[in-house]
Amino acid sequence: MAEALRVGIAGLGTVGASVVRVLHDKAAELARQCGRAIEVVAVSARDPRRERGIDLGTASWFDDPVKLAQADGIDVFVELIGGDEGPARACVKAALEAGRHVVTANKALLAKHGVALAEIAEKKGVLLNYEAAVAGGIPVIKTMREAMAGNSISRVFGILNGTCNYILTRMEAEGLSFEDCLKDAQRLGYAEADPTFDIEGNDTAHKLSILTSLAFGTKIAADSIYLEGISNITQADIRAAGELGYRIKLLGVAQRTDSGIEQRVHPTMVPTASVIAQVNGVTNAVAIETDILGELLLSGPGAGGNATASAVIGDIADIAKSRPGFQHGPVFGRPAKELVPYKKAQMRAHAGGYFIRLTVHDRIGVFAAIAKRMAENDISLESIVQHADGLGAAQQKTVILVTHETTEQAVRKAVDNVTRDGHLTSKPQVIRIERAG
Known part of the structure; x- marks a missing residue:
């Protein structure tokens, strides 16, 4: 020996x-x-x-x-x-x-x-x-660096932070608020005393940047990731997602596009029947889409x-x-000196559309004004639903919109216009919808 x-x-x-x-x-x-x-x-x-x-x-x-x-x-x-x-x-x-x-x-x-x-x-x-x-404990690095030789990766995405997944799972299963779930996660040791790094998506972004380099041969660019955490997710969002047939997960997504590499971390609605939607608690999961193998999903304990x-x-x-x-073999799948500079993808259509939640004053003309702002930005709506939230002078309504495929820029512009029109009573919520996975 x-x-x-x-x-x-x-x-x-x-x-x-x-x-x-x-x-x-x-x-x-x-x-x-x-x-x-x-x-x-x-x-x-x-x-x-x-x-x-x-x-x-x-x-x-x-x-x-x-x-x-x-x-x-x-x-x-x-x-x-x-x-x-x-x-x-x-x-x-x-x-x-x-x-x-x-x-x-x-x-x-x-x-x-x-x-x-x-x-x-x-x-x-x-x-x-x-x-x-x-x-x-998921062997995703070894899989991408060694076991997928010859495969061209088009997309890698997944649930990369157990703290966030635990909180979202508890919110849905038990109807608890974000704040209550976070406190419980801290008590159980799943979240740090200062949980900002986890719940605002930074931890997921660091992990995603490493996977992006392995997948696409680019230099690591953690600072170029669109970043949005889960601290603004409410029970209203959780319930609306369920009614529409979706579940909310914090996903890290990296994919190749015609204009460059797109990297983003944000809450995402995924179909309840999809495999990624079944990943609950502190479990992590990574999906890799390739030309030869197709789609591979790795799931298991993500921390501890x-x-x-x-x-x-x-x-x-x-x-x-x-x-x-x-x-x-090279550290990131190809020699470090051959890693190409990261080229951020241009704003593009997001396959799957968007979920938009607006809490508005219950008065005549608001519904029509919202529809007008969407049309002005060429946003086609798949569905639009109203719910009454209160009574008396402070009466307000929640408007839930689900769009067809559109662009981030168009959605943000339309929502900003609705906000400036003075129709909203609280901050709007925008969540991307992923059809696949």
Whole structure:
């Protein structure tokens, strides 16, 4: 059997502790699968005295993760610190420059510095593996980077944030408000004390930007993603979606168009009967549309210590199975220097139409005025429904419109005009409808 693979781990939080525990408990099985043992020989974390419930054995302790990354006694550096700058970036860069393989779960780091780090890895002939950075335990990176050779991808989309999916699932199933579901998610540990990064779509955007690079061979462009979170979703939207045969999900969508690559993160109505609509709770799902394979859907646990640790250990095992002289594949499916600049797609027709919810004053002429504004912007309506919301002087109505295929620009202009006309009593809601998936 070959010499043991020596692993150094920086970050011993929930995921890091799970990785150490599984590597210890599954040592014999992993050795048989990989043809060599995998040993944790060094670790680094902020508090050496904290009780983590794991056996670190004879592993060396490093106060400085950069020193650990550069240590001669390791073959693989595992970064589980988090963050797109600071120690995480410094130690990953140091490890690659020192000729060490790197495994990371850090989507924020990759979204900001992934291409530059990939160039170092490829120059040094080492691996930069990041399966755990996108969709937790779902092997979507390996699938896109290795198993889909020869396929041309036209579209990749999915549910990439378990916190948002959990909240939307509870809102529909139990009729709870967004605020109540968020509080419960925080109590259960599904949402952070400051949940902004998750609920406003940033986490999904980071993951989507990585998938976009893998799918289309572009440089990562996380800052070029249209971004909209779920904090404005109400029970009125949930109920209206159900009545129309849809379910609301926060989707990340990337697709190739004639004018460039379109990337967007936003609440989306999907048909209740579709596969993606059946993905509930903290589960993630990624759909990939290709010319040869057709559509592939991967679904599974998207977060949590064990799910993320499983992906990290899979990446470590891949390195353990490689041998000296083996030519490693490029980090993002093609050489980093050949990744093309991201070209943002022009505003285009959105297949599937839009859901528009307007809360308006209940007075004569409002309904006709709304229809007129839609017609002025060449928006064809599939359906329009009114609901009374109140009584007396403050009486108002909710108007639900579903459009045929149109453009984002046309919808926003029409809604802005309705707003300026003074007909609305609250902020309008616009949600895209995806027919497929």
